[in-house]
Amino acid sequence: MKVVFLQDVKGQGKKGEIKEISEGYANNFLIPRKLAAPATTGVVNTLAQQKQAELKRKEQEKADAQALGDKMKEMTVKVTAKAGEGGRLFGAVSTKQVAEALEKQFKLKIDKRKMLLDDAIRSLGVTKVPVKLHQEVTTTLNVHVVEE
The missing domain is CATH 3.40.5.10 (Ribosomal protein L9, N-terminal domain)
Structure with a gap:
């Protein structure tokens, strides 16, 4: 049958x-x-x-996801953190903080687990963070860490 x-x-x-x-x-x-x-x-x-x-x-x-990825490539998310001498941060900037800043600044809700950051950001300046939006779509997001 x-x-x-x-x-x-x-x-x-x-x-x-x-x-x-x-x-x-x-x-x-x-x-x-x-x-x-x-x-x-x-x-x-x-x-x-x-x-x-x-x-x-x-x-x-x-x-x-492709359209959102193209839009995100041009974005720069600004995150503030306390820093000491030489641009070293007290602590680190995690993907959770980046996701919160992204939602606050651009009204985009991206899950922190989709950010493929190997280790937390520990220095001031611009860091490129890879973000996996779909199985076949991965883009980069510029995260600018500035001193508080």
Whole structure:
């Protein structure tokens, strides 16, 4: 019996796949638990439309992330911190502080975990911080640390 998986089933198939499954397993386990549906032409067509809509949505997300990345490349976020002699900071500027400053100055809410900063910023001046906006879109943000 051909079925369309509505959810991932370990060892059998992933959501959206069409597979040939034994009739007893399909009728007694998969279909009653809404894990799969019989592969009729209507269900297959609906599945194709859902895949098309999902693909379109992912492309739109990528395009939005690309546009935001281009906008962020021109931005310079100003963060103030206490500093000693020689431009050394007391403490450090973390991604959390950069995210808060970005939201305050440009009204952009970027999660601090998306900032790929290896180590906290420990000196005055401009630092380029890589930001991963999407799986395929990474941009840089200029962070200007000034003395308080």
